[in-house]
Amino acid sequence: MNKPLAGAAFALLLTGAAASPAVAQAPRDTVAPAVAVNFAGTVALSNCSGSVVRVPNSLPSDPALVLSNGHCLESGMPAAGQVVKDKVSSRSFSLLNASGSKVATLRASKISYATMTDTDISIYQLTKTYAQISSQYGISALTLNDAHPVQGTAIKVVSGYWKRTYSCNVDGFAYRLKEGEWTWKDSLRYTSSCNTIGGTSGSPVIDTTTGKVVAVNNTGNEDGGSCTMNNPCEVSESGAVTVRQGINYAQQTYIVVPCVGPGNTIDLNRPGCTLPKP
Numbered sequence: 074m075n076k077p078l079a080g081a082a083f084a085l086l087l088t089g090a091a092a093s094p095a096v097a098q099a100p101r102d103t104v105a106p107a108v109a110v111n112f113a114g115t116v117a118l119s120n121c122s123g124s125v126v127r128v129p130n131s132l133p134s135d136p137a138l139v140l141s142n143g144h145c146l147e148s149g150m151p152a153a154g155q156v157v158k159d160k161v162s163s164r165s166f167s168l169l170n171a172s173g174s175k176v177a178t179l180r181a182s183k184i185s186y187a188t189m190t191d192t193d194i195s196i197y198q199l200t201k202t203y204a205q206i207s208s209q210y211g212i213s214a215l216t217l218n219d220a221h222p223v224q225g226t227a228i229k230v231v232s233g234y235w236k237r238t239y240s241c242n243v244d245g246f247a248y249r250l251k252e253g254e255w256t257w258k259d260s261l262r263y264t265s266s267c268n269t270i271g272g273t274s275g276s277p278v279i280d281t282t283t284g285k286v287v288a289v290n291n292t293g294n295e296d297g298g299s300c301t302m303n304n305p306c307e308v309s310e311s312g313a314v315t316v317r318q319g320i321n322y323a324q325q326t327y328i329v330v331p332c333v334g335p336g337n338t339i340d341l342n343r344p345g346c347t348l349p350k351p
Contacts, residue, residue: 074144074193074252074292074303075274075321077120108284112173114215115233115277116166121145122234123166124277125179125199125206126286127214128333133204135337137214139166139181139197140326141275142291143189150189153254156351157187158339162197168212173236176210186332186339190349191258192324193291195275196339215277218285219330222261227281230263230290230323234272240281241267250322252292252305261288261323262307269293269321278323286326293321 123141297318298304331345
């Protein structure tokens with residue numbers, strides 16, 4: 074996984090190096106962005122990156138949400154099979170503007186949802202609404218796309234922790250991605266130029282055509298190891314294992330959208346919601 078940096082007691086995941094060839098290579102970083110992708114709306118955590126996000130039906134009056142990785146939780150990494158739901162939190166986030174300068178400190182009221190089972194996400198509810206953040210700091214939330222991303226799509230991984238952007242394409246999707254005790258479904262694989270490093274965990278992965286978030290950055294194979302910590306492996310539907318040293322991955326976020334109800338509450342019983350339940 075992309076290693077959280079501060080908080081070494083639960084230091085985790087990834088980086089990147091030399092790539093093995095992908096089965097089906099997408100176009101390589103040749104598509105010019107159709108929208109401006111910058112740092113506005115991203116946040117820096119104490120150990121990771123993240124972003125202020127909304128779903129298509131979120132209202133300005135709703136409490137804002139911050140998206141990051143499950144392995145970035147202040148309490149440490151959730152165990153395989155563990156789901157955190159509606160847990161009180163006062164965690165702080167540094168909100169960035171388009172140039173990457175800090176414009177505010179935002180604070181959580183709770184961890185609305187977090188897990189490292191099937192996916193690797195954390196969703197914090199903030200004490201401020203989208204309208205308050207917009208009026209006070211001039212920053213709008215990023216919108217989660219509600220559809221599965223497409224191979225070959227030009228993307229940017231935007232790290233609020235490092236104030237650094239990585240540009241590449243969606244190379245493909247791993248049926249299962251296994252790292253240590255954790256297994257993730259339908260993980261998004263980058264082409265090699267998104268050589269993300271520790272601290273980029275939780276960064277939004279943004280479609281450069283729509284400007285919407287399609288995934289959250291979380292891991293990569295550092296040393297060529299197979300299915301071990303910091304060395305995830307791909308497992309096919311038939312059980313075949315593939316190791317791609319230096320290649321990095323993200324977890325798709327369209328699956329979050331059906332689980333967000335009125336008032337930005339995470340309701341795991343909503344129609345179409347497939348996120349793991351406690």
